[in-house]
Amino acid sequence: MWLTTNCCGDTLWAYNKEHLIFLESYVGALVRERVPNINQSVASRLPGWIKSVKNRDAVLKCIEKLWRQLENE
DSSP states (O other), X not given: OOEEEEETTEEEEESSHHHHHHHHHXXXXXXXXXXXXXXXXXXXXXXXXXXXXXXXXXXXXXXXXXXXXXXXX
């Protein structure tokens, strides 16, 4: 079962605990390394609204909601 919540006018979802850990780590990172012209990493395929600095706080709050969903299962 996917974990889902509305976030920044879109849907934030995670497959499982490991996916949620990855999302939280990526979104919360202050510095992100970029490899130009490579579309092979999971992070390179995340939607722009998740990667946007202006949405960081909102996305992290939504990730907290997903953690609570996971704990209640």
